[in-house]
Amino acid sequence: MDRKENSDYLWDGSGEPDPEIQRLESVLGRFAHRGTRPVLPEVVPERPWWSAFGIAWPMRPATVSAALAAVALLVAATVWFAIHRSQQVPAPTVGQSASGWRVTRIAGAPRVGNTAIENQTGRLAPGQTLVTDSQSRANITANDVGQIEVDPDTRLRVVQAGAERKRLALDRGTIHAFIWSPPGEFMVDTPSATAVDMGCAYTLQVDDTGAGLLRTTLGWVGFRLDGHDAFIPAGAVCATRPGVGPGTPCFEDAPPAFRAALNTFDFGPADQRASSLNILLKQSRRRDALTLWHLLARVDTNDRGRVYDHLAKLVPPPPAVTRAGVLRLDPTMLDMWWNQLGLGNVSLWRTFERSWSETNHKG
């Protein structure tokens, strides 16, 4: 056969068909892609960090002037401090371990220990700390884990970088994580809870008091402290406080009164919990089944029946889930009801819990 004569057929299917290529197309076609579009999770557009604290934009002129003055003062102080510090302390080289996270400067001069990362790329190994000041931002990447953007005024440590578990600690500041390692392998400790990635993208903030806020933009994240868990799907937020642990997650588009009541319920005075719960139950929408499901295990026994009834109206439980079972917090029934909410399958989390438990027992 004259192969050249049939080259157009191989190139674009035109020209005289080549019987051998046709035969290959015929037998190999069974392996071709036939899938349909996947069900895509909600992607929440990026919002400025200040919106989480209720700061509106644009600001009023007086506020803008004050902010600019403060920034100018801060810049001057930082420059003065940097100049004097650089005259006193010789810059060591960036640690170059064989494993760990790769650090890249985005802006300013983020530091690993005492070493400023300027144009070079460094490695962040277990035990090392990345610190950004008010002017600097960095990016850290690990091929088998994911990518994390580190905002200004952040302190981030590498705690563990093993094959099965990767662990960072966010002491303060803000990180934006996009993680592609398998669910349950990557986690970030904060002073008041540990965020466990379940296949997702999220923003995690910790303020100087150790209080944290986690906002999921893709997939979902688990927040836990001493077995006290919160599941945070895309579009939802969850606060955490030192000494208390993770609060109750809610969707960001919940009415302000609902969110305020939830904050009071989680972290406010004990004598206001009952009135807060009344508001939560009264104002809950179908979407707020997320919050009510979490409340089942957080309310007093006497209030659990009311929460059950409201949640059952929003999302009827599966047939195998009984009121009595839920009132006694039967774990299997709670899991079945969670799966009914359409926010992800809790079995992923249970698998992680087993792995966590086994690891801790080995350790």
Added chain:
Amino acid sequence: MERRTVSERPEDSGEAVLREPALVGAARDGDRGAFGQLYDRYARMVHGLLLARVPYGAVDDLVQDVFLQALGRLRSLRDAASFGAWIAAIARNRAHDYHRRSRGDVELTDDVCAADAAGGRAAGAPAAAQPAPDSEAAMALAAIRSLPQAYRETLILRLVEGMTGPEIAVRTGLTPGSVRVNLHRGMQMLREKLGGGHL
């Protein structure tokens, strides 16, 4: 004789390609419909790149993984026009990750490919005396997978996924010349491997 057109999809036109950055931009803004269109355009390519590297039974799940990863990382894509090369890199990386995490699994060999196609028969299990119809496909796929990477990818996209040479170039970001060379050299090597008359 009737001329066969391998791919007649409208998105193969130059006009559709020019609109792609807008699609990527819309997807970045949370437009799931726009991302769905990107999926329609690139699913065959991603599927083919994965099929060149991982067992057939794992490919569909990994295709979904790749697109979900891409959806979450769209903000990190600086040049919207290079979406194809970008998602191809994610797919290759995901396949690499699959093997790294499957240390306990059997190495991907021709036998495994045959088992894939024969409905999961374990590698090393006795083969039938006469090749079943499916084993012909498995042998052809195994032969392609034994070729050098560049030829392997291009031939799978052409012979399995039904993409044309120009379409492969547009989708992967390779130059048409490179694709043409890969197709012809790869096909030449494949003919030699299959010279025993399996096909």
